[in-house]
Amino acid sequence: DQQVKQNSPSLSVQEGRISILNCDYTNSMFDYFLWYKKYPAEGPTFLISISSIKDKNEDGRFTVFLNKSAKHLSLHIVPSQPGDSAVYFCAASRGNRDDKIIFGKGTRLHILP
Amino acid sequence: GAGVSQTPSNKVTEKGKYVELRCDPISGHTALYWYRQSLGQGPEFLIYFQGTGAADDSGLPNDRFFAVRPEGSVSTLKIQRTERGDSAVYLCASSLARLAGSINEQFFGPGTRLTVL
Numbered sequence: 455d456q457q458v459k460q461n462s463p464s465l466s467v468q469e470g471r472i473s474i475l476n477c478d479y480t481n482s483m484f485d486y487f488l489w490y491k492k493y494p495a496e497g498p499t500f501l502i503s504i505s506s507i508k509d510k511n512e513d514g515r516f517t518v519f520l521n522k523s524a525k526h527l528s529l530h531i532v533p534s535q536p537g538d539s540a541v542y543f544c545a546a547s548r549g550n551r552d553d554k555i556i557f558g559k560g561t562r563l564h565i566l567p
Numbered sequence: 568g569a570g571v572s573q574t575p576s577n578k579v580t581e582k583g584k585y586v587e588l589r590c591d592p593i594s595g596h597t598a599l600y601w602y603r604q605s606l607g608q609g610p611e612f613l614i615y616f617q618g619t620g621a622a623d624d625s626g627l628p629n630d631r632f633f634a635v636r637p638e639g640s641v642s643t644l645k646i647q648r649t650e651r652g653d654s655a656v657y658l659c660a661s662s663l664a665r666l667a668g669s670i671n672e673q674f675f676g677p678g679t680r681l682t683v684l
Contacts, residue, residue: 497675
């Protein structure tokens with residue numbers, strides 16, 4: 455059973471517009487949520503994280519929103535740039551208890567010129 | 568500075584053979600992780616080392632899989648009697664030791680693509 459779900463395999467967004475990637479989780483014991491970005495033939499690269507005690511974390515063009523009651527988080531990228539085209543993985547961790555990261559299946563983001 | 572490196576980048580083997588995959592973590596990182604990414608899936612946790620010892624090996628799928636980190640730096644993932652279902656990209660990550668109540672960024676290597684024919 456998937457504890458971290460990304461239901462959109464792909465997403466296309468016009469350059470300059472906002473990209474919104476969604477993620478749902480089932481385990482209420484998760485206390486950290488992370489987004490990773492992956493280019494072909496490279497390992498995932500950490501993008502941004504949020505603790506379960508917060509509902510928003512912002513870093514430049516990237517903002518992550520967490521809705522604990524809905525067990526839902528989203529990553530907003532604004533404005534979207536061509537270099538943002540990649541696979542984005544939503545991930546979760548019980549950071550206070552162990553170190554393993556549980557990943558979703560990923561969403562492939564295409565930024566259109 | 569150098570990131571996490573993994574060798575080989577690609578490995579093709581025949582069913583039933585033994586393979587070893589190597590990971591060189593970032594210098595000074597005491598924590599090391601192995602993940603497996605199958606086609607169309609996200610990375611799946613296999614095992615985590617803190618120093619030389621395996622702190623959590625709950626993700627290893629069966630006893631054909633084994634990993635070591637004898638000196639607390641380089642790690643080797645070993646797969647015996649490989650099966651076609653073992654074909655995947657094997658990712659290694661490293662991080663600094665985790666402080667209580669926090670999470671450390673895991674830095675990933677480029678992975679080893681294993682193909683079992």
